[in-house]
Amino acid sequence: MSEIHKFSQRMDHIPFSGIRTIFEECSRLEAAGTDVIHLEIGRPDFDTPSPIKDAATTAIDQGHVHYTSNYGIDSLREKIAHKFEKDNGVEYNPHGEIITTCGATEAILISVLTLVGPGDEVLIPDPSWTYAPIIRLAGGIPVRYELDAENGFEPSLESIVDVATDRTSVLILNSPHNPTGGVVSDELVTDLATVATENDWYIISDEIYEKIIYDGCTHHSLAAEPKLYDRTVTVNGVSKAYSMTGWRLGYIGAPEPIVDGIIRARQYTTTCAPSIAQHAAVEAIGSSLHEPIQKAFAARRDLVMDRMDEIPGMDCPDPNGAFYAFPTLPHGYTDDTEFVFELLREAGVALVPGSVFGPAGNGRVRIAYSNSEARITEAFNRLTEWI
Secondary structure, three states, rough: OOOOOOOOOHHHHHOOOOOHHOOOOOOOHHOOOOOOOOOOOOOOOOOOOOOHHHHHHHHHHOOOOOOOOOOOOOHHHHHHHHHHHHHHOOOOOOOOOEEOOOOHHHHHHHHHHHHOOOEEEEEEEEEEOOOOHHHHHOOOOOOOOOOOEEHHEEEEEHHHOOOOOOEEEEEEEOOOOOOOOOOOHHHHHHHHHHHHHHHOOOOEEEEEOOOOOOOOOOOHHHHHHHHHOOOEEEEEEEOOOOOOHHHHOOOEOOHHHHHHHHHHHHOOOOOOOOHHHHHHHHHHHOOOOOOHHHHHHHHHHHHHHHOOOOOOOOOOOOOEEEEEEOOOOOOOOHHHHHHHHHHHHHHEEEEEHHHHOOHHHHHHEEOOOOHHHHHHHHHHHHHHHHH
16 A cells, blocks of 8 residues: 655755755765765864863763753853854853754754744845755745855845845845855945844844854954844854864854744754763864864865866855855856766766755856865866866
């Protein structure tokens, strides 16, 4: 007897992750014996620094293996509050204005569930990471504002204002940006403060790549702008900067009236972040353990940009942050999905089609330089030979 599967209508608009589709194809090829060079996954390839792992071991030995407060353990929230004040110029009360989460992804999800209702429009970058499906799960409508490739993939104020309507309730900004590596300027933050206040928008500021930044660029936390503080949810975590993707530890900072809503959504999702990961993150946040990782990414960024210069048609502004490049396709290619799958199957190099990140990504690919310099070199050798 055949089984009948009836899903809710909202699932009609929730696609399978395009990045994970590539990852699954990589797994299939590797199982068949293909040597695949992974430049598709946004995951640092470094081991988690030893002091962080030691803190986790100590937590296990001391029996910190149970549920914690929905908000997180006191010591971690105090560390996060100090980090916000020292690094970002933003003051949050650790007891009521900070929530630890199961990664930044959960932080985005519960923030959207709190701030977005059916029919609300949410402005998201084009291209961008997977905000759109999260918004649709909440019943909202994602509306894309285009980034300016000629200006390092920074959005212009006009690109945001032009797509806003009276149904716009939330603006999502991601800086440093996935998939382009773009970083927003002080000027844009100042301009947004006026527009968001005049239109009564909430802002979700995704700052997960904050510590991975290059060439003397400065990271700007939107909540540090006085006009934006009361309406901004700041999302961050330890996954990228400290190579802790598997630890699933993110966090939210926001004024107490917003947190009062978010914590209720949180109580009915994952209850609390993993207790052991929270104790490990106490060792990470505020430390300099990210610096060797950031330095390695800077060298890889330079290598990727130098090798792309050798390939006609691959054009890309230098990324100022994160660990991604977002170039146009080589000459002779127009379909980014076809290009990526052929390159993967015939040369064993895994990238992500730009169209996965939105219409503005058509004709581009994302290169994640989250692999060693030797493997990046080999990937570009294969790419040039394959072309």
